[in-house]
Amino acid sequence: MNSLRFESRERGEVDIRELLGRARLMEELLEDGVYLALPMGACDTDMLAYLGGGTPVGTLEAVPVKIVSSSFAALSNDLEGLSAPGLLIALVSGARNAERVRTFALTAAELTVLKMIEIIGRASPAQSGRTSDQGSSPEWLLQKALEPFAMSRGKWRTKIAAILEGQAA
Helix, strand or coil: CCCCEEEECCCEEEEHHHHHHHHHHHHHHHHCCCEEECCCCCCCCCEEEECCCCCCCCCCCCEEEEEEEECHHHHHHHHHCCCCCCCEEEEEECCCCCCCCEEEEECHHHHHHHHHHHHHHHCCHHHHCCCHHHCCCHHHHHHHHHHHHECCCCHHHHHHHHHHHHHHC
16 A cells, blocks of 8 residues: 655655654643644754643743654664654554554653663564563564553643653752
């Protein structure tokens, strides 16, 4: 099946999975009471997430978000070149199937740990300490490593608040 693709001068090709992932993420954040701003132009930030209220007029305390829409099978390749200093990485997996879509949120430090786990996952099962009944693919290991970062109702607001508190300290 051919992938529907759109061209943008600033960002290059954008496939339908990215558009669906962005829409799903925006829906989750808004349902959780997180406000969004969409920066325009060529930058690595896909959106700004903020909680609103409590800040002096003329200031905005926001968390820059980078969206990565990927299948678990392609996630290893997608993580390889990704760097996230100062960004919250929002992974959206399964965006083409609304019933199976999952979202995850990782800070730069958490992304680094996930990348290290992925490198270990590429090693043979014996080297990584896995037994054959635990799964033998790096994809399986990545899925398990992502679980603590899975987002659900209430978690987005908590994650954004924690990051903003860390920035204020």
